[in-house]
Amino acid sequence: MGTFIANLALVAPAITAFFEGVLVMDEDAAVRENRLALLQGVAGLAKGVADLAQLEGF
Incomplete structure (x- = not known):
């Protein structure tokens, strides 16, 4: 889980830019x-690690 979160932090700027642009x-x-x-493919990266459905608006 820690590795996933660390990697997610690395791509967060790209994800933010995607939604802004x-x-x-x-x-x-x-x-x-x-x-x-x-977006479904990106969300699928968390499968088995995190339940993104728990996030508000997901």
């Missing part, structure tokens, strides 16, 4: 689906 819910359905799939 990218409209996930784009009008173009293909773009929107691609971005949502990307």
